[in-house]
Amino acid sequence: MESLVLTRERPIWQEPRAIALLLAASLTTMANATISPALPGIERLFADDPNAALLTRLLVPAPSLSVALFAPLAGLATDRIGRRMMLLAGVMLFVVAGCAGLVLPDLPAIFASRLVLGVAVALIMTAQTALIGDYFTGDGRNALTGLQISARNFGGLVFISLAGWAATLSPRLPFAIYGLAALFLPLMWIAIVEPPRAGSMAGAAPANGRDGHPSWRGLLVLLVLLQGATNMIFFLMPTQISFFLEARGYESAVMTGTVLGLLMISGGCSALLYRRVQRLVGYAGVFAIGYGAMALGFLLLSQAATSQSLLAAALAIGAGYALVSPSFVAVALDLAPGRSRGLAGGILTASIFIGQFCSPLASTPLIANHGYAGLFGGTAWLLALMTVAATLAWSRSLAARKS
Structure with a gap:
């Protein structure tokens, strides 16, 4: 297995594992706010629903509620099942749940899909945080924790701008933007390697929990x-x-x-x-x-x-x-x-x-x-x-x- 420690020969932003983790970080801001520009159109689209006004406004914070409830359980699963599996599963679930609003027939179903999207975000964020700790130490770890905040900010700016344009064409179209996460999967599949459960990584903190x-x-x-x-x-x-x-x-x-x-x-x-x-x-x-x-x-x-x-x-x-x-x-x-x-x-x-x-x-x-x-x-x-x-x-x- 290749070394899990950041090498000194290249900057962190050229490290494939770091790039994969930064792409994962960019999805977290995308989860909630991407559909914000489409909310008035969604409310009009489902105007026959007596709860349209309330449900439409709950679509944005719904993933946050799921993340808050599910993230500790996702963390335990990440420790016991494995970081790589949880990250990849989270991204795949993110694509399916995020894009579901394109085809779901009513607002309650779309609201439920947003709750599932929060579960995906919990898996992504907990696995990503653990992998940063497993892969990088010291200065490299600090660099990546800073870069992930940049990825969230700039990613959110790009995705929300795209959603604003898409919402002018159709109130459902911004849900398609969640499908962009599928483009990240090949790099994550190749670059993300499961850290060893026992022993220690060269130059990193021991993985045996001591x-x-x-x-x-x-x-x-x-x-x-x-x-x-x-x-x-x-x-x-x-x-x-x-x-x-x-x-x-x-x-x-x-x-x-x-x-x-x-x-x-x-x-x-x-x-x-x-x-x-x-x-x-x-x-x-x-x-x-x-x-x-x-x-x-x-x-x-x-x-x-x-x-x-x-x-x-x-x-x-x-x-x-x-x-x-x-x-x-x-x-x-x-x-x-x-x-x-x-x-x-x-x-x-x-x-x-x-x-x-x-x-x-x-x-x-x-x-x-x-x-x-x-x-x-x-x-x-x-x-x-x-x-x-x-x-x-x-x-x-x-x-x-x-x-």
Whole structure:
């Protein structure tokens, strides 16, 4: 069997396994938002259904609910059955469930297919996270965790743009975009090799489960809670920004597209710098810088008087979120023993989508009581406290290095 360790002779973006895993990462953003531009047309298409308005709006978050519920189980299956099988099965299920909306006869059936799509995403994300930990170590692992955030951002931008064009032709046509995942399967089939269950990989952490941090379970719980809170905060943008802009008198559809587009572009570019920033300042420094940028962005939103400040806020929030996101995966893979990387990836994946699901539930009452300025201003203060905590941890790590 070929070595599972990243070779030094070529950059990581030329490594076939890395490319295959990045292609898998690009599918995760595609899962939810691809059909967003088609929702009005889908509602009109099934206007005879008395629940059309509700079911249509549930089509986008439906996969998130499945991921949140199923990801830990997918992680256990990944550890016990194998990473390669789970990844390939997830991509094949992704194609079938995603494209099902092309032919399914009614909205309840399409909604059910979206729930199945979430199961596919859970399999893909947990297997992908475990494989990153199995294949790569140290600097190579950090590089790939940053690149996968870029893949999600840029992939989402491409797929949503394609869906917007397809929706002008037919409200069902955006479902065909999920079929693009089938083009990724040949490379994944060839490049993805199942890591050994016993022994150790040359230059990598042992796969027999005796590696990892002694207190990895407790530390992973804290990491998962932090990631859930971070995603709850970040998801204020896609869930509330259009209503905020409408309340401010903007042409909400156009401005929302611009703001969310900048959010993705900023995040994609910021994540490309993750490895360099992490090598320079460490994980605590990355959290301090990332949360600081997000705090600035939400502060600008709370006081947004011009379109320029809105766009600057989107740039800051997107960049900050894309900096902190890879660290959750990288730290979790450092903490968890090799035998439990699938479980760790599954729990991390669930926390992302639980945070997304809870975001509008938590923010809507706050908006009713304090308005958008109060919500965004309070969020900025919370992020500022998180920045201070990360900065103190950063200072302690620097002091420990010097001593």
